[in-house]
Amino acid sequence: MLTTRHGVRPLGPPDLDDFLHLAERDPVVNVFADHRARTTTLEPRWLGGEMWGRFEDGRLVAACHVGANLVPVQARPADARAFADRALVRGRSVSTIVGPQDAVRVFWNEVAHAWGAPREIRWNQPHLEIATTPAVRPDAGVRRTTRADLDQLYPACVAMYTEEVGLSPEYGGGAELYRARVTQLVSRGWSFARFDDDRLVFKAEVACATPYAAQVQGVWVPPDRRGEGLATAGMAAVAEFVRQEIAPVVSLYVNEWNEAARAAYEKVGFRETARFATVMF
Template sequence: MDDDGIRVLGRGDLADFLALTAQDRVVNVFAEHRARATALDPRWLGGEVWGRFEGDVLVAACHVAANLVPVGCDPDDVRRFARHALRHGRRASTVVGEHDLVAAFCDELDGAWGPARDERWSQPHLEYVGPPRVAPDPLVRHSRADDVEALHPACVAMYTEEVGVSPEAGGGAEAYLARVRQLVSRGWSWARYDADGQVEFKAEVACASPWAAQVQGVWVRPDLRGQGLAVAGMAAVAESVRREVAPVVSLYVNEWNAPARAAYEKVGFVETARFATVMW
């Protein structure tokens, strides 16, 4: 344990870590999902979870893999985690979480990780508990294994449009295709397909716990935008997720994305927090 009371968590810390995520099970759904799936074993995490202790009590944590995500933190905690990160070198390519915590983390870094590739400082975090305010699209359904050939290009297009770089860049094509297939096999992929089997609208669940699920990858084919497909489609997805995965459906969206924000509001999503995302 270092001078800030930080050490790497392991299987024996799982119960205490889940007690931290339980402080806000919707905001912390990503971290809880990762913990339940890996039991905090670094071999399966593809990274580490750091815990900060006061005496023997776990008071804050930080998921550190491709995404660095604060859990149960206040600004002082994340500044401590930032100092720990500076001592151990950059491992994450993205810092994401509640706005004030990401801001405090990056302030403590003070440019040591170099210039960020993208900074999104105001991302409304939205929650849905139903019922929908609009009629769900009856043509939205779970994607199947035989849909992957059509679904995969739509997923690549959405990711590239949202992040600014293809998920298949740098030799990542095989891994990304495997991720698409994994979500389909879990029943976590929904889409509306046209008569030729091409994707018109799609969305996925990225992570889930018994209490909440986080939706990602919402996309409408460019030539069909502005026709209401996202509104009815998200109503269908949100209700399906609420029935089959978890009772609360969440997502976060860029503040400048007015069409998406308007669509989610029409469905019945309400803002509960502000996130920020910084990418290197």
């Protein structure tokens, strides 16, 4: 297939192997796009968007997931600018730009004048990984959730999302879609929680996974139970579940200003390996 301006074109199923080789250059950082490629085979109707590739001398050198989230993959500054050029022609359809800090910054600087003021920009988000036994004792009370837990789990997910993003996932009629997403994670065995006297006091989910890594999201403890070590012991348990049954490396990214969360992850044994940035609309 011929490439377009600056060597950028949409990828499809015939490009899957090349894309996976590209993502495997940094398989933990690229886990989201890698997961999307593996689960959709880069078929646009399943992607719910596109995966753009940039080519040099016929070789795939960078990519960019463009769906609800725009996520650069192995993008150098020149690649990010090339993707931004294509995005300016297309217009903004994404709700979030997220990924390695340098690529996101270059991309945003190119499109900011046309895409309008974002709701929030978070430039410094440590990307953390653990590939060893946790440094603290896992909470034995943490378990996989089931559909029977949804009456407590779903409101906790809404509360976490609203607190983290600043906007309810139910806003604008999104409740049905968000509940379906929570239910999907439960069905996959990717949702974990601890309950005390039938009350949820800790939760976390796996957002995406590949043979190399899994990314955790949605870590939350009710406000009145914070400061008790529930997140630390809970994340140790989640890390053990994930490493034993889903993927060998567990990753997440956290806001720089969230000192309590960062301290909990450090106690567990998570270590920073990169910096992410997020632009939210």
